[in-house]
Amino acid sequence: xxxxxxxxxxxxxxxxxxxxxxxxxxxxxxxxxxxxxxxxxxxxxxxxxxxxxxxxxxxxxxxxxxxxxxxxxxxxxxxxxxxxxxxxxxxx
Amino acid sequence: xxxxxxxxxxxxxxxxxxxxxxxxxxxxxxxxxxxxxxxxxxxxxxxxxxxxxxxxxxxxxxxxxxxxxxxxxxxxxxxxxxxxxxxxxxxxxxxxxxxxxxxxxxxxxxxxxxxxxxxxxxxxxxxxxxxxxxxxxxxxxxxxxxxxxxxxxxxxxxxxxxxxxxxxxxxxxxxxxxxxxxxxxxxxxxxxxxxxxxxxxxxxxxxxxxxxxxxxxxxxxxxxxxxxxxxxxxxxxxxxxxxxxxxxxxxxxxxxxxxxxxxxxxxxxxxxxxxxxxxxxxxxxxxxxxxxxxxxxxxxxxxxxxxxxxxxxxxxxxxxxxxxxxxxxxxxxxxxxxxxxxxxxxxxxxxxxxxxxxxxxxxxxxxxxxxxxxxxxxxxxxxxxxxxxxxxxxxxxxxxx
Numbered sequence: 382x383x384x385x386x387x388x389x390x391x392x393x394x395x396x397x398x399x400x401x402x403x404x405x406x407x408x409x410x411x412x413x414x415x416x417x418x419x420x421x422x423x424x425x426x427x428x429x430x431x432x433x434x435x436x437x438x439x440x441x442x443x444x445x446x447x448x449x450x451x452x453x454x455x456x457x458x459x460x461x462x463x464x465x466x467x468x469x470x471x472x473x
Numbered sequence: 474x475x476x477x478x479x480x481x482x483x484x485x486x487x488x489x490x491x492x493x494x495x496x497x498x499x500x501x502x503x504x505x506x507x508x509x510x511x512x513x514x515x516x517x518x519x520x521x522x523x524x525x526x527x528x529x530x531x532x533x534x535x536x537x538x539x540x541x542x543x544x545x546x547x548x549x550x551x552x553x554x555x556x557x558x559x560x561x562x563x564x565x566x567x568x569x570x571x572x573x574x575x576x577x578x579x580x581x582x583x584x585x586x587x588x589x590x591x592x593x594x595x596x597x598x599x600x601x602x603x604x605x606x607x608x609x610x611x612x613x614x615x616x617x618x619x620x621x622x623x624x625x626x627x628x629x630x631x632x633x634x635x636x637x638x639x640x641x642x643x644x645x646x647x648x649x650x651x652x653x654x655x656x657x658x659x660x661x662x663x664x665x666x667x668x669x670x671x672x673x674x675x676x677x678x679x680x681x682x683x684x685x686x687x688x689x690x691x692x693x694x695x696x697x698x699x700x701x702x703x704x705x706x707x708x709x710x711x712x713x714x715x716x717x718x719x720x721x722x723x724x725x726x727x728x729x730x731x732x733x734x735x736x737x738x739x740x741x742x743x744x745x746x747x748x749x750x751x752x753x754x755x756x757x758x759x760x761x762x763x764x765x766x767x768x769x770x771x772x773x774x775x776x777x778x779x780x781x782x783x784x785x786x787x788x789x790x791x792x793x794x795x796x797x798x799x800x801x802x803x804x805x806x807x808x809x810x811x812x813x814x815x816x817x818x819x820x821x822x823x824x825x826x827x828x829x830x831x832x833x834x835x836x837x838x839x840x841x842x843x844x845x846x847x848x849x850x851x852x853x854x855x856x857x858x859x860x861x862x863x864x865x866x867x868x869x870x871x872x873x874x
Contacts, residue, residue: 428831433627437608441635446642449606449618449625472642 397469398462400442404435405458417459429453432461439465445472495816497827507531508847513824519852521842522826524659526799527690527761527771528847529721535760542756549751554581555738558749566759570714570726573766574697575706579728580737583750585686585715586613587743588725592682592713593617593651595741599624602649605639605679607631609660609834614653614684620743630658630834633669640677650679656688656699660833660841662798664688667703675708680731682711690719690765691799696772716750719765722758724750775799775846778853782844785857789864790871799844802828803860803870804837810869811838817866821859 402415408427413419421427436447445468455461490496494514502511502520508528509520529535542562552558563581571579582588590613597604599622606614609630618625629635636652643650652674654665667683674681685698693701698714700706710731716724727734737744750758765771776797783797794802805811808829815827818840826841833839842856864871 430831433608437627437629441638444638444642446626446639449615449627 397439397465398458400439401435401458401461401465404438415458417457417462419458420456421458421461422456436461443469445469490812495812497812497815500824509845509849509852511824513819516822518819518822518824519848519855520824521844521848521852521856522824523845524687524718524843525721525845525847526687526775526843527719527721527765528845529719529761529764531847532721532757532761532764534764535721535757538760539753539757542752546752548753550749552749553745553747554583554749555745560749560752560755562752562755562759563749566755566762567726569759569762571728573762574712574728576712576728577730578732578734579726580734580744581750581755582725582727582744583747584723585713585717585725586616587747588713588715588727589613589653589682589684590617590620591737591741591743592711592727593653594620594743595737596680596711597621597623597649597651601647602651603643603647605636605650605652607654607665609658610653610655611659611684611686614655617653631663631665633666633673636670637673637677640673640679643677650674650677651682652679653682653684656683656685656692657798657800658834659687659800660828660839661794661802662800662841663795664692664699664702664798667700667709668705671705671708680710682713683709684713686713686715686725687718687800689714691772691775696765696769716754716758720758720761722750722754722761724754724758771846775844778846778848779844781853782842782856786842786860789861790873791860791864792870792872794839801842801844802839803842804839805867806837806869808838810867811840814863814867814870815840817863818859821855821862823856823859 405415408431409425413424419425421432432452436452440447447468451464455464491499500513502513504512508525508530511518511520546560550558550560567579567581582591594617603624604618605626605628606618607630608627626639628639654670657664671681683700688698690696692699697706700709710729712728714726716722779797779799783801786793786801792804794804805814811827811829818825828841829838830836
């Protein structure tokens with residue numbers, strides 16, 4: 382997966398990151414500081430269905446489809462952000 | 474020890490509840506006393522957490538048919554449908570189900586779970602097809618997608634427009650598109666707008682699978698399900714169902730007018746590599762099917778009971794998930810509330826089902842009441858009284874607190 386520098390989409394990446402963080406914040410009961418390295422299940426204790434629901438909001442916002450298969454391969458916020466960028470690149 | 478580490482968190486809760494004797498997931502029906510009664514913890518309890526919608530578990534004709542099959546064909550098939558486990562009864566019930574549903578073909582699997590697993594994994598080719606799944610579909614549909622290995626896209630629950638957008642975005646190179654929905658969803662008791670889904674799916678050249686596990690025998694003029702109630706029985710591509718609810722046995726099936734559904738018999742691993750239902754379970758399911766066809770009064774009685782219970786629970790101000798349906802769910806804000814309310818009802822001599830996230834659609838925990846045509850007036854009185862006491866004791870279960 383491309384890093385922010387490689388893909389040259391730092392600002393856009395930041396927007397996707399911030400959007401995801403906004404959706405995660407209500408579920409962040411432990412008050413974890415959200416960063417790209419935060420693990421959705423291990424650190425935030427967000428269940429798999431909640432992750433799928435968040436992704437649906439992202440899909441509708443960006444008018445893209447993110448397969449369940451892709452989401453199950455992402456563990457951290459950063460990986461989810463990168464996956465969304467990859468799909469935006471293909472479908473957008 | 475790392476193999477077992479993952480259990481730690483949930484095991485603590487599970488063991489704690491079990492130790493207190495208050496675990497909804499370890500209930501034992503010590504003695505079954507009838508279609509709606511069992512002894513639980515030594516006490517006679519009204520069963521409203523089983524899915525015995527048409528009360529067929531003690532239907533005399535079904536019991537007689539099962540006994541006869543036991544005597545004539547033995548206790549089990551000892552083989553899979555594909556190899557040595559197809560008896561005359563299996564093919565007979567396939568013909569009976571197809572005839573009842575007005576479809577040309579029917580394939581019987583070992584359970585309802587296995588039917589969806591086997592249909593999806595058998596129909597879809599991961600190299601060229603995509604599955605689109607309602608967000609609230611049952612675990613067996615999601616597991617069917619996983620087993621198929623195909624790209625799986627989730628759309629918003631009961632939202633044909635959300636499906637329309639996702640179908641519209643698909644790569645034109647994709648060959649097969651399978652859309653999966655349910656007739657009645659078993660957590661909230663809400664039903665799908667099947668007609669709108671048919672239109673959207675077919676507009677995009679997709680096939681539609683409707684899982685009517687909880688609605689078979691119950692919805693529609695003749696009990697064919699929500700698809701019949703919506704007037705689109707002849708337009709859905711695949712109809713899946715189970716023997717374990719209205720038919721009060723165990724087994725599952727997929728019916729279709731596409732002759733290719735027969736190819737599941739050699740292309741679906743969950744069909745080929747698991748033992749077929751035993752002769753007696755097939756025989757009782759067949760007898761229950763005949764009884765349902767011949768006795769529309771069962772359905773009327775169920776809906777009468779649904780109406781009475783839904784009205785009473787509404788009057789108590791309980792927060793209900795959906796309109797009148799054979800599943801009536803009360804929403805509770807926290808898992809702790811749900812555990813306590815479930816135990817409260819059990820102490821009142823009423824057994825219902827408890828469901829907690831992530832097994833539920835939203836963030837709520839819920840108490841699922843499953844209504845039966847076999848619930849007597851006395852059963853309903855006891856259910857109404859127990860829910861009334863619960864509404865008093867648990868303001869969190871009420872709309873206005």
